[in-house]
Amino acid sequence: MNTVEKVSGHGETVGGPPGAEVAAPVADRRGWVLAVLGAAQLMVVLDNTIVNVALPSAQADLGFGTGGRQWVVTAYALAFGSLLLLGGRLTDLMGRKRAFIIGLIGFAAASAAGGAAIGFGMLVVARAAQGAAGALLAPAVLSLITTTFPSGRSRTRAFAIIGTIVSAGGGIGLVLGGVLTEYINWRWTMYVNVVFAAGAALGAWLLLPRQRIDERPRMDLIGTVLACAGLLGVVFGFAQAEARGWSSPVTLGALIGGVVVLGGFVLRQHLAPAPLLPLRVLRDRERVAAYVNRFASSTGNFGIIFFTTFFLQENLHLSPVLAGLGTLPVITGLIVSSNLLGNASWLVRIRPKVIIIGSLVLTAASLVWLSRLEASSSYWTAVLGPLFLFGIGQGVNTTLAMSNALAGLDPEDVGVGSAMFSVMQQMGGSVGTALLSTVASTATAAYLGSHVGGSRDVAAVHGYNAAFLTMAAVFAVAALLCGILMRSRKAR
Numbered sequence: 001m002n003t004v005e006k007v008s009g010h011g012e013t014v015g016g017p018p019g020a021e022v023a024a025p026v027a028d029r030r031g032w033v034l035a036v037l038g039a040a041q042l043m044v045v046l047d048n049t050i051v052n053v054a055l056p057s058a059q060a061d062l063g064f065g066t067g068g069r070q071w072v073v074t075a076y077a078l079a080f081g082s083l084l085l086l087g088g089r090l091t092d093l094m095g096r097k098r099a100f101i102i103g104l105i106g107f108a109a110a111s112a113a114g115g116a117a118i119g120f121g122m123l124v125v126a127r128a129a130q131g132a133a134g135a136l137l138a139p140a141v142l143s144l145i146t147t148t149f150p151s152g153r154s155r156t157r158a159f160a161i162i163g164t165i166v167s168a169g170g171g172i173g174l175v176l177g178g179v180l181t182e183y184i185n186w187r188w189t190m191y192v193n194v195v196f197a198a199g200a201a202l203g204a205w206l207l208l209p210r211q212r213i214d215e216r217p218r219m220d221l222i223g224t225v226l227a228c229a230g231l232l233g234v235v236f237g238f239a240q241a242e243a244r245g246w247s248s249p250v251t252l253g254a255l256i257g258g259v260v261v262l263g264g265f266v267l268r269q270h271l272a273p274a275p276l277l278p279l280r281v282l283r284d285r286e287r288v289a290a291y292v293n294r295f296a297s298s299t300g301n302f303g304i305i306f307f308t309t310f311f312l313q314e315n316l317h318l319s320p321v322l323a324g325l326g327t328l329p330v331i332t333g334l335i336v337s338s339n340l341l342g343n344a345s346w347l348v349r350i351r352p353k354v355i356i357i358g359s360l361v362l363t364a365a366s367l368v369w370l371s372r373l374e375a376s377s378s379y380w381t382a383v384l385g386p387l388f389l390f391g392i393g394q395g396v397n398t399t400l401a402m403s404n405a406l407a408g409l410d411p412e413d414v415g416v417g418s419a420m421f422s423v424m425q426q427m428g429g430s431v432g433t434a435l436l437s438t439v440a441s442t443a444t445a446a447y448l449g450s451h452v453g454g455s456r457d458v459a460a461v462h463g464y465n466a467a468f469l470t471m472a473a474v475f476a477v478a479a480l481l482c483g484i485l486m487r488s489r490k491a492r
Contacts, residue, residue: 036203045169053177057186079131082232088419103137108197115190142418163398174324233258241434290405296478298428333391360479363393
C-alpha cells in the first residue's frame with residue numbers, strides 16, 4: 001500500500017495513507033498554532049461587518065451611488081460562497097499548509113488593492129478577490145485544527161476557541177470598523193487584513209509541519225463547474241431578494257436556476273470517478289445535523305448583530321463605536337461557554353445530542369426574550385441579558401457542531417468536509433440577510449399601515465421583534481431536526 005511520510009514539528013516521521021496530513025506539532029507548539037489559525041479565522045469572519053461600517057465613508061470618498069453599496073458586500077459573498085467546495089477540495093489536493101499560506105497571501109493582496117482603490121470598479125474586484133481567497137482559507141483553517149489537535153479535550157478546546165471567533169466576528173468587526181473609520185480612515189478596514197495575514201502567514205511558515213502527498217487524485221471539472229454555478233445562483237438569488245423582493249424575476253430565476261444546477265451537481269457526484277464532494281461525507285447523520293446547526297447559527301449571528309445595532313443607534317442614539325461595544329455581552333457569553341467546553345470533563349456524562357438540543361433551545365429562548373423590546377426599553381434591562389444568553393447558547397452549539405462536522409472523516413475528505421461546514425455558514429448568512437430583512441420591513445410597514453400617524457421608531461422596533469421571533473423559530477426547527485438526526489450516544 002502506498003504511504004506518505006508525515007513529518008512532525010521536530011522532524012519525526014511516521015507512515016500514513018496517501019493524502020494524509022502531517023503529524024501534529026508537539027504540544028508546546030499547539031498553542032501558537034491555534035493563535036495563528038485563530039487570527040486567520042478572525043480575519044475572514046469579521047470582514048463583512050468591518051466593511052459594512054466603512055461603506056458610507058467609502059461611498060463619499062469614491063463617489064459611487066447608493067446602489068453600489070450592495071455590490072461591495074455581494075461581490076465578496078458571491079465569490080466566497082460559490083468557490084467554497086472547490087477551495088475545500090484544493091485544500092485536500094495541494095496540502096493544508098500550502099493552501100493556508102496561499103489563501104493568506106491572496107487575501108492580503110486583495111485587501112491591499114481594496115484599500116488603495118481609486119474607483120468603485122477596483123473596490124468591487126478587490127472584494128471578489130478577497131472572497132475567492134477566503135474560500136481557500138476557511139476550509140484550510142478547520143482542516144488544520146482537525147489534523148493538529150488529537151481527539152479529546154485539546155480538540156474540544158481548540159474548536160471552542162475557533163467557535164467563539166466565528167460567532168463573535170460580527171461584533172468585533174463592528175467595533176473595529178467603527179474605530180478605524182472614525183479615527184483613521186475607511187481604507188484601514190481593508191489594510192488591517194494585511195497585518196492579520198502577514199502575522200498568520202509567518203507563523204504558519206515557521207510552526208506548521210510540511211505535508212507531502214505522493215498520490216494526487218484527479219479533479220472533477222464538470223462537478224466543479226456545476227457546484228460553483230449552483231452556489232453562485234443561490235447566493236446571488238438571496239442577495240437580490242433583499243434588494244428586489246422575493247417575487248422579482250431576477251430573484252426567482254437565480255434561486256430556481258441555482259437549485260436545479262445543484263441537483264445536477266448531486267447527480268454528477270454519484271457518477272464521477274473522483275467527485276468534488278464525495279457523497280459519503282453526507283451519509284453521516286451526525287454530520288448532517290452539524291450542518292443544520294451551522295446554518296441556523298449563522299442566520300442568528302447575522303440577525304442579532306444587525307438588528308440590535310440598529311436599535312442601539314436609532315433608538316438609544318449611540319455612536320457606531322458605542323453600538324458595537326453594546327454587543328459585547330454576546331462575546332462575553334461565547335467566552336464563558338467556550339471555557340466550560342474547554343474544560344469539558346463533565347461532557348462525558350451528558351450525551352452530545354442533549355447538549356446541542358439544549359443549546360439551540362436556549363438560543364431560541366434568548367431571542368424570544370429580546371423580541372419583547374419596546375422603543376423606550378433600557379439597554380441594561382432589555383438588551384444585555386438576552387445578548388449574554390444568546391452568546392452562551394451559540395458558543396456551545398457552534399463548538400460542538402464544528403467537532404461533529406469533522407469527526408470521522410477520512411483524511412482525504414477533511415478539506416471538503418470543512419468546506420461544506422463553511423458553505424452552510426455562508427448560506428445561513430445569505431438566507432438571514434434576505435429573510436430577516438424582509439420580515440422586519442414587512443412588519444414595520446404593516447404596523448404603520450394599521451397605526452396611521454404612529455411613531456416610526458415604534459414601528460421599526462416592531463419590525464425588529466418580528467425578525468427576532470423568526471430567528472427563534474429557525475433555532476427551534478434546528479433543535480427538532482437535530483433531535484431527529486442525531487443518535488443518543490457518547491461523543492465521538
